[in-house]
Amino acid sequence: MTTAARVEVLLGEARGGSRRALGRLLAIAESGGDAAEALDRAILGAEPPAWIIGVVGAPGVGKSTLTGRLAAAAAGTHPGPAPHVAVIAVDPSSPLTGGAILGDRIRMLDIGDRREVFVRSMAHRGATGGLADAVPVCVRLLGAVGVAVVILETVGVGQIELEIVHAADTVIAVVSTGWGDAIQASKAGLLEVADVFVVNKADRPGARDAVRDLEQMLDAGAPPHDARTAWRAPVCTTVATAGTGIPELWTAARAHRDWLAQTGAFAGRRTERLRHEIGRRAVGILARRVAERLADDGAGGPETPEAAAQRIAAEIAAGDPSLIAPGP
């Protein structure tokens, strides 16, 4: 059986509610290359998930527990035959440490056992472009088999994680008083990406200060260019381990989704996201050509690095397009 035929069979099974088939399809999407592309082609034109939520925050702020609570909230409001809610937890484990620090996954299981929530952990090990490419294919796949709400959970510090954040409609940024203060949130770039802020572990000392500092920094941000379309991130407080504040957080996140729909920003963001994905993939193809040339090219000749770069880019732009290999 060809890959395309096998994908069609699995898609039929997954649409019928088979978690095993969905798991195999996600593995194909995650593996990249020709098989992932065959999968993406098979679901071309399918409806994307109705809502993609990103949950981002530094290690140790209680992100996974909070994600579990949000998944339960989403599942509770929309029961259905197929898994209605899916969580993709992206773990920034590194090549050296391997799977040693994947303890976070275990905390998801009490949610993952519920029939209506599908949980998938993805680790990135070295091949950074691979994960940035895989996540949007996985999200499209989940939409194509009927998943309405996708929650992407990731540590929000690096370039790869920000790529994943950009795949979401609504970004929930999690901080805790144990992690640091609002200044640290600012340094981590969370102020720019957050649609909703959460101060988790709000039963600890300093939570009130963290909320106040965040509110002040958000108020000090650039004034809205257009009062009708500008969204000011609200700051919620939760104790995720106890479930405290989850209904209020869920309401705030839904308010953001409604705002996106009402202002037309929803469709605009999704078109922009698709364009961004195409661009990243095109640059990746050209970057592989650059790497090939560099391997042959001596470094440190009588050129500045910029002059050498311009020469190599011009050589590639003058090259035969048939030299570009299809896919990785």
Added chain:
Amino acid sequence: MTTAARVEVLLGEARGGSRRALGRLLAIAESGGDAAEALDRAILGAEPPAWIIGVVGAPGVGKSTLTGRLAAAAAGTHPGPAPHVAVIAVDPSSPLTGGAILGDRIRMLDIGDRREVFVRSMAHRGATGGLADAVPVCVRLLGAVGVAVVILETVGVGQIELEIVHAADTVIAVVSTGWGDAIQASKAGLLEVADVFVVNKADRPGARDAVRDLEQMLDAGAPPHDARTAWRAPVCTTVATAGTGIPELWTAARAHRDWLAQTGAFAGRRTERLRHEIGRRAVGILARRVAERLADDGAGGPETPEAAAQRIAAEIAAGDPSLIAPGP
């Protein structure tokens, strides 16, 4: 006066010890574009700094204070007429927060006032590629005017910061018990980039545990492929505010530099770094071409993102090389 002529005058003054001229040259390097390229061309073939040290760590671990101590150690061991030691502190401030969180700079001033240490803060605001391009030009410039030791200080969490880390010969990764434990260091990717580890604020409870955990994680890493060339990062302890442990840290860092020289890794790393810089610049040129095409191209047609990306990359590779604009 042309830019090239002005640069020559400033270079002469900076080599003679003018900090004002060096500051203006660094501003040119930082600004990018044609002027930075003219500067890089003017110093082509000059000796690079003898030693480039990177200091990396999360916000709040005491990185700036430690950098100041290291700069003083480097200056103390090698007095000279021109600034012998230079610190480039890269601040990950964001467009929204602007210069509000640059308080770290102030702590450097007690070192910066010493004649033999030159301190420069660089903030990146939006133009990410710009900073990655600017830092190596700044480092080459410092070498060309006679600076022997360059210390690059940055928060080591994002892609841009890792680019800066890769510009260093010896990377010192700073953690503190206040920041988190060894797991967090692992999650932040520090284990992969560190040549020397420092547990700062070692007078606090938990420092001994942090050292033990780090040692264990380093021991659990991949076994050395070649005992002659493999370097295992030592773990030092410091109280930077009091100066405790600085001589031992300085000795450990110098041991790494000596190891680089003895194994031949020094020259190999520098050649690899130059090749990496050329590649990043070439990809940047091609990425600008991709962005131009995307602006004209509709997204969401009857193609997968990968198919659209392959088409655009092929169109660029078939294009006229003269279309590539020289410089940004």
